[in-house]
Amino acid sequence: MANPTGSSLLVIERLLRDRDGIWRQIIEERDLKQLTVQMLTSSALSLALYGAVLGASNGPLQAVSSFVKLPLLFLATLAICLPTLYLFNLVFGAKLSVLQALTLIMVTITVTAVLTLAFAPISLFFLITAQSYPFFKLLNVAILVLTALVGLRFLTAGMTALNDHQLKVASRPPALPPAVELPADKPAAAKENGAVLTAPAPVKRLSDIGGRPGELPPGERPASMTLLYIWILLFGFVGTQLAWTLRPFFGSPDKPFQLFRSIGGTFYADILQTIGRLIGG
Template sequence: MTAAAARPVTSSASSNGYGAFLTEILSDRDRFFTEVAEDKGLRGKLVHALWTLVGLSALYGAATGAYASPAQAVSSALKLPLLFLGTLAICFPGFFVIQVLVGSRLRLLQVLTLVLGALSLSAILLAAAVPITVFFLSTGANYYFLTLLHVVIVLGAGLVGMAALHDGLASACEKRGVYPKKAMTIMKVWAVLFAFVGIQMAWNFQPFVGDRSQPFQLFRHNEGNFYTAVVYSLGRLAHDEEKAPQVAPSGTLRPGVGGLLELRERSSTDSSGVPTR
């Protein structure tokens, strides 16, 4: 009798463990969103999602900064989780208030768990891409290629996370009458806003990739924007590698990772080739 009575407790405990959380996020998200909508195991899911987001995004940040130096790797490992959490802190309050105004019956802890669960999926995808970035880093890939590779990976992981949040709200929450249909449109707009805020914050947190030719800097103030920097990197990447490298004009934008852009300042030269200030 004692052993039989202990079995349900063990099963319940294991279902709330970290392994169960990873299984739900990766292959059984409908169950994850359903349990959140039904207010089951919220605190455990919230803690697991938070630690997954922080730990795995830090791992990817370290792989990103490893291009420049160990110091840059440590810096990027600290800044990338702060980027996600800072963007969430800015965007979440308005999102939750609007959800309540349009008729959502989800509590604050439920909405926060849903969003962190989606972001933890993005972090898992980033960690899964670390071997790819290490491979190109170890084979001597071009700086601009690595830059654009990181941009694509981070944006792609973010899109997958937001898509998972949208699908979860639609399939698990809306069916139970706790999340109205008109709120789905607001969620899509919020996802776009989240991306724009994240890009701007990434710009302020740069550098992430770092530049081997420059001393380590924790933060670097740059002018310009993410989009012009990506265009510049695409142009440089398209150049024939056999041609002699041309010196970029003063204030040339150089991108880092996921919108994490770097401005490489070069001193201008006069006609005699002597640097001037």
């Protein structure tokens, strides 16, 4: 029988073609370790190759450095932010496991990474033809932002699918116990052949405990989408600051190779300065 999760190289095709199947697999917690390893392999390779294109603006040493640092950036950001997402989930009573949370975020990173790699030929084309370091830098920042936004749409879609499943399960009527048929002229409790026949106790519905149909019982709530959006902002801030700490990824052509630079300034200030230099000529 064929492997349902596919190979590492083809996992991105499954993510794009069979999203509902991926969400079902995460909901059922089926083969998540295998799926996560495949996505990790695919995303690390894609980011490494794109990192080599970024570093090519400064030469072979910078290309090798960025080949290692770009996947490290994404995976380190994941390691820093995953506990926060899981704790948010616990505080608000949702039932998202650590492995489910990890798989959801790896879907985001994998989609981002492979789409970024798809832009590599365009980035390389402008590196060769434009001969403008500020333009090359802003172009690739824009590519990373665009692909990250697409990847985050997968994260929100996955969380929405998990929430819908949780609500659907909660709205299902519970199975009724087997009924005991009593003659119409007998009371609810009657003796026949020495045995006591009792009418089944009424089944508690969600409305009996203060809820409405389609709602979860107290203490069993879906993940908060508002908190997810807050976490996404946190992930973005951590990622950009970590990128600034691990710089350079591009490497200015007029400067010697550096593995790391001294910590100072911010990512956002540097982008504004780059825009200013590009506009000012």
